[in-house]
Amino acid sequence: xxxxxxxxxxxxxxxxxxxxxxxxxxxxxxxxxxxxxxxxxxxxxxxxxxxxxxxxxxxxxxxxxxxxxxxxxxxxxxxxxxxxxxxxxxxxxxxxxxxxxxxxxxxxxxxxxxxxxxxxxxxxxxxxxxxxxxxxxxxxxxxxxxxxxxxxxxxxxxxxxxxxxxxxxxxxxxxxxxxxxxxxxxxxxxxxxxxxxxxxxxxxxxxxxxxxxxxxxxxxxxxxxxxxxxxxxxx
Ligand SMILES: [Zn+2]
Numbered sequence: 511x512x513x514x515x516x517x518x519x520x521x522x523x524x525x526x527x528x529x530x531x532x533x534x535x536x537x538x539x540x541x542x543x544x545x546x547x548x549x550x551x552x553x554x555x556x557x558x559x560x561x562x563x564x565x566x567x568x569x570x571x572x573x574x575x576x577x578x579x580x581x582x583x584x585x586x587x588x589x590x591x592x593x594x595x596x597x598x599x600x601x602x603x604x605x606x607x608x609x610x611x612x613x614x615x616x617x618x619x620x621x622x623x624x625x626x627x628x629x630x631x632x633x634x635x636x637x638x639x640x641x642x643x644x645x646x647x648x649x650x651x652x653x654x655x656x657x658x659x660x661x662x663x664x665x666x667x668x669x670x671x672x673x674x675x676x677x678x679x680x681x682x683x684x685x686x687x688x689x690x691x692x693x694x695x696x697x698x699x700x701x702x703x704x705x706x707x708x709x710x711x712x713x714x715x716x717x718x719x720x721x722x723x724x725x726x727x728x729x730x731x732x733x734x735x736x737x738x739x740x741x742x743x744x745x
Pocket of ligand 1 (some may be wrong): 645648650682685
């Protein structure tokens with residue numbers, strides 16, 4: 511999800527809600543390009559498609575979403591846009607480095623659910639950065655753009671509450687997220703790192719003398735750790 515600057519956010523907020531909904535409808539439902547939409551909407555400033563693009567970006571959509579909501583009717587979209595938590599969206603765009611690794615299912619009618627999920631993941635990451643003092647729980651990596659809110663019970667198997675629960679997440683760097691996600695490593699109930707095939711990892715120069723650094727609050731819940739150990743047969 512791309513970020514907008516303050517100026518662009520201001521422009522979007524100053525656009526009539528109905529115009530915003532019409533732009534989104536043309537893009538998401540009718541599958542029109544942002545340039546075409548800008549030409550069609552006389553209320554928008556002509557600016558090589560940017561006037562419509564920033565509305566699309568603001569609500570968390572990108573080129574991949576073009577024409578992907580064909581079953582949505584205008585009234586329902588308009589109602590949802592009007593009910594959007596604009597403050598959350600603004601916060602999303604103005605905070606730093608919250609890359610989100612998940613893709614979303616666009617088949618549903620609830621367009622804003624997707625937005626909520628994105629905003630939720632961004633908030634979760636922010637919370638984990640704070641709990642883990644902006645450092646991978648297993649190594650010394652501290653670059654925010656290399657850190658990921660890694661789900662213990664996988665994202666795809668979690669319900670909505672579990673998806674944003676810090677006790678179902680660990681702040682990990684890209685490498686450790688990958689190893690954890692694929693079950694090469696897991697965390698025991700007493701927070702020791704367990705390995706599936708230590709020798710194999712060592713052969714690839716992947717460090718195995720790992721110590722799990724506990725967060726200052728909202729430590730991973732045993733239930734979720736058990737789920738992960740069982741799933742990957744590390745129990
Ligand atoms: Zn790491």
